[in-house]
Amino acid sequence: MAEEVKLIGMWGSPFSRRVEIALKLKGVQYEYIDVDLTNKSPLLLKSNPVHKKVPVLLHNGKPIAESLVILEYIDETWKANPILPQHPYDRAMARFWAKYIDEKCLPALWNACWCEKKDREKAVEEANVGLETLENELKDKKFFGGESIGFVDIAANFIGFWVGVLEEVVGVELLTIDKFPILCKWRDEYVGCSGIKENLPSKEKLGAYFRTRVESASQSE
Amino acid sequence: MAEEVKLIGMWGSPFSRRVEIALKLKGVQYEYIDVDLTNKSPLLLKSNPVHKKVPVLLHNGKPIAESLVILEYIDETWKANPILPQHPYDRAMARFWAKYIDEKCLPALWNACWCEKKDREKAVEEANVGLETLENELKDKKFFGGESIGFVDIAANFIGFWVGVLEEVVGVELLTIDKFPILCKWRDEYVGCSGIKENLPSKEKLGAYFRTRVESASQSE
Numbered sequence: 001m002a003e004e005v006k007l008i009g010m011w012g013s014p015f016s017r018r019v020e021i022a023l024k025l026k027g028v029q030y031e032y033i034d035v036d037l038t039n040k041s042p043l044l045l046k047s048n049p050v051h052k053k054v055p056v057l058l059h060n061g062k063p064i065a066e067s068l069v070i071l072e073y074i075d076e077t078w079k080a081n082p083i084l085p086q087h088p089y090d091r092a093m094a095r096f097w098a099k100y101i102d103e104k105c106l107p108a109l110w111n112a113c114w115c116e117k118k119d120r121e122k123a124v125e126e127a128n129v130g131l132e133t134l135e136n137e138l139k140d141k142k143f144f145g146g147e148s149i150g151f152v153d154i155a156a157n158f159i160g161f162w163v164g165v166l167e168e169v170v171g172v173e174l175l176t177i178d179k180f181p182i183l184c185k186w187r188d189e190y191v192g193c194s195g196i197k198e199n200l201p202s203k204e205k206l207g208a209y210f211r212t213r214v215e216s217a218s219q220s221e
Numbered sequence: 222m223a224e225e226v227k228l229i230g231m232w233g234s235p236f237s238r239r240v241e242i243a244l245k246l247k248g249v250q251y252e253y254i255d256v257d258l259t260n261k262s263p264l265l266l267k268s269n270p271v272h273k274k275v276p277v278l279l280h281n282g283k284p285i286a287e288s289l290v291i292l293e294y295i296d297e298t299w300k301a302n303p304i305l306p307q308h309p310y311d312r313a314m315a316r317f318w319a320k321y322i323d324e325k326c327l328p329a330l331w332n333a334c335w336c337e338k339k340d341r342e343k344a345v346e347e348a349n350v351g352l353e354t355l356e357n358e359l360k361d362k363k364f365f366g367g368e369s370i371g372f373v374d375i376a377a378n379f380i381g382f383w384v385g386v387l388e389e390v391v392g393v394e395l396l397t398i399d400k401f402p403i404l405c406k407w408r409d410e411y412v413g414c415s416g417i418k419e420n421l422p423s424k425e426k427l428g429a430y431f432r433t434r435v436e437s438a439s440q441s442e
Contacts, residue, residue: 069320
């Protein structure tokens with residue numbers, strides 16, 4: 001029986017895109033099913049009844065949710081082009097930083113973009129703490145994964161691409177070259193990198209999507 | 222050179238105890254260093270500069286933080302008595318549930334114990350959602366790991382032991398047999414299980430520790 005791989009995702013979600021990047025890096029063929037998050041499909045609700053969120057990977061009908069969990073599954077299932085390093089200590093460091101990105105950096109960056117204007121200065125300061133920590137971690141490496149894209153780089157796709165789009169739409173400065181020269185260099189390498197650039201949403205489409213959100217927020221204030 | 226394993230922990234922390242349980246299950250000899258979290262030691266601050274939290278595992282001087290990351294490291298480094306299952310899908314499920322426990326169940330349970338009295342009913346309802354989800358997941362299994370203790374059981378140690386102590390101290394009902402008969406059966410098996418029971422704090426000491434906290438909270442209200 002041929003292997004069946006399906007991904008339930010949402011085109012503008014950095015979490016869905018993590019999984020797409022990983023599948024493409026591995027050369028795994030898959031069917032992509034885009035869902036409307038304002039009207040969740042029965043397939044999504046059945047496949048991820050706990051969180052009801054994208055992404056969900058369906059491998060021969062068996063569902064796996066949570067993007068970082070899916071990345072580990074992909075790396076263990078299809079061995080070509082490893083995403084995680086080989087040595088247990090390096091693997092632990094990769095897991096540590098991906099967790100840090102999800103639990104500290106992303107919520108702080110998101111809040112800095114979407115909080116009320118009066119709270120913005122403090123929110124940007126908090127986001128800067130996370131970015132500075134990543135700047136120090138990256139130091140003289142090309143990618144978090146070393147010479148090539150790895151687990152942490154994939155987890156950091158929001159910082160590599162989404163943040164720039166949001167900065168323009170919302171009118172906030174976050175990842176600036178004077179404050180974070182190393183991360184900015186990483187971002188440029190990252191979004192230009194084969195395997196990443198083809199798997200990011202259109203900047204215009206994503207910008208328009210967020211712009212609608214800004215407008216509806218300003219109308220409800 | 223002999224292997225050097227040290228654990229920086231805090232006796233009453235369920236996260237530190239996860240690591241102790243895993244090391245004991247694996248039969249790894251280690252030196253335990255208890256820290257006072259109100260006066261953090263230079264060793265802790267140097268070993269986990271990002272979060273400044275316990276537990277930190279030091280393996281031949283190299284630090285690893287975040288309890289679930291440490292559990293994976295231990296499982297990859299010392300192969301005896303696996304903590305995670307073998308098959309990638311089962312491994313993904315274990316990671317999914319451990320993440321669910323950390324991100325949904327523990328914050329909700331903690332909040333149900335420590336919120337203001339006026340907010341308690343709602344907080345208990347929210348905690349019940351997490352417990353019900355785990356009850357459904359456990360179903361007819363003895364442990365989350367099947368016939369023996371695994372990754373999710375270790376991650377759930379707060380539910381197996383700490384919740385009971387907190388219920389008594391705070392005077393709140395959470396893990397009751399009428400609502401969660403399966404989880405209660407699991408809890409009884411779990412805390413009585415060799416490898417777990419020797420690695421839990423003293424009920425009296427933990428109760429006294431939390432009681433001091435309740436008293437200081439009531440004085441500040």
